[in-house]
Amino acid sequence: MTKQDPRPLTLRDVSEASGVSEMTVSRVLRNRGDVSAATREKVLQAAKRLGYVPNKIAGALASQRVNLVAVIIPSMSNLVFPEVMTGINRVLETTDLQPVVGLTDYLPEKEEKVLYEMLSWRPSGVIIAGLEHSDAARAMLKAAGIPVVEVMDTDGLPIDSMVGISHRRAGREMGRAILEAGYRRIGFLGTGLGLDHRARKRFEGLTEALAKGGIEIADQEFYSGGSALAKGREMTAAMMTRNPDLDFLYYSNDLIGAGGLLWMIEKGYDVPGSIGMAGFNGVRLLKGLPRQLATMDSCRDEIGSLAAQIIADRMKDGGEAQSIELTPKIDFGDTLRRG
Amino acid sequence: MTKQDPRPLTLRDVSEASGVSEMTVSRVLRNRGDVSAATREKVLQAAKRLGYVPNKIAGALASQRVNLVAVIIPSMSNLVFPEVMTGINRVLETTDLQPVVGLTDYLPEKEEKVLYEMLSWRPSGVIIAGLEHSDAARAMLKAAGIPVVEVMDTDGLPIDSMVGISHRRAGREMGRAILEAGYRRIGFLGTGLGLDHRARKRFEGLTEALAKGGIEIADQEFYSGGSALAKGREMTAAMMTRNPDLDFLYYSNDLIGAGGLLWMIEKGYDVPGSIGMAGFNGVRLLKGLPRQLATMDSCRDEIGSLAAQIIADRMKDGGEAQSIELTPKIDFGDTLRRG
């Protein structure tokens, strides 16, 4: 318990303790090159006994290789991003790559800062959410000379590779399904559309599809912050009070949609008979609710794993830049009539 | 767009482009030491024009300083951990420290591996969930010679510092409240208690308090995986079928508890009249549900920020090892009678 020796152990310490040259110790510890079983054993013993932990900083500098993959996402509390991470993790665990996460809070300036910070560690690749980045960020990404996978969204041009779904198309398909089911007075409830590009694109896709049917959004309401379920209730109550004749509500995510649905059930609305509802994401968390909201899967896990796979393949020189668009189907749940 | 020059830029490139020595360039870029405004400007211009991103690996090796804090937690999908992260982030953002997350999946072997991996980057500090670690992990942590804060739990001896709540006490207090409210036939529903030490401690606290009142757990049921809300329903249904005379259900977390509550409501049970319920964590997400489950806040955000603060203070030589126990109160919600 005596806190002596603030100097961390080095290869040299292991070398001296084992009577083997630093170079050979290094080889043993990295499993590289041929080393006799006897020497190997000696080294391993010494390393373990001393409690040696290699210094990757020095290693990375010397070898010019870093087994880190920068993952840059807006937030951890959005619940979709942890799931993307899960997919990334599952694939990277099969390689010697390690994810390192940076958070942007949906702020372009912060994204730029975080990116700079991460790139300064010279990662082997970058997985970054979205296709919208500041010019400086794009420049950094291009100049980094490493594989870059932009994820979640495919409505735009990637810097290098991309994996995601078309949110515009998702909005359009939902719009079409809504019309086909015969709904006509449609309200939209969502996050402020300013910084969440994907929510904005879904909204645009929706309005586009409705326009083709000669319909316009009848009402809309935005929020930010707070507990999503509770917000969904509030917003729904507000909108239905203001506009009692609405016959469909499209939410920008499942959580606020679920809040809205709970409110509808309590108030005794006939869903989906007299009013339909739909959200977005396909959040599994909500599976236990009394009724299932119509939604569309955002393929988070698969996006994560595909992105990680692209990076991993590139490391082995086996990969090319790729653009992958996944095409989720509508889940009608209990709140959207089939057309 | 010509992918030339795979060699990343170095200080030397900026030095040559600006006609200023490497050392001075370094000083400008780090805002260290006095540099004339003119030189500074020249350097900044050149760096920006070239798109130079410093190499922190080299910097860290040379300066023996790394602005990284290793954060080691079981999972990102548990929803409590992202909130701890939020607290950590909020504090670290005010410093030049950066969190780096490692996931253990509640597996000791994996914790050991992740820890080794992270320590090999020589972080400035470690924040790690729980007090239970393998001997090897504890040894590494001690040998690292950096501040270590164990978070979430205070039922045990810390390696260095700790911040959390006593889960045993939380279970005990809930047990007492249950008895005081007059409930007598109590069921427990939770995660398998093997690897989740905190859930186990709450369970132990509960049984201890009940024992003082001469009561034993009447039934118990465990789960793993799946959507928590749905699992809560299933388990509750199973238990109430098996044991219809139970008058209280204690869940190891709010999500399965909420699932159970939804089931109870649907089946028309009188909650909390004929049967009481409680969960744990104080999950804000659930605020929009029709009825509020009794619970106890696990102070996730505050734990995160306090832990980060301890690390930050230690960096400035201003800090000591600390042990902080937070003491949350029971939130009776709509499912627990007051005694």
Add this chain to the structure above:
DNA sequence: CTGAAAGCGCTAACAA
């Protein structure tokens, strides 16, 4: 199979 020498790109320490 093992070892010696020469850096990786940057910064501490000192000199000018």
Add this chain to the structure above:
DNA sequence: TTGTTAGCGCTTTCAG
């Protein structure tokens, strides 16, 4: 205020 000189702890390369 600016520049020079040595490394930081490892790995690459090449020689034994």
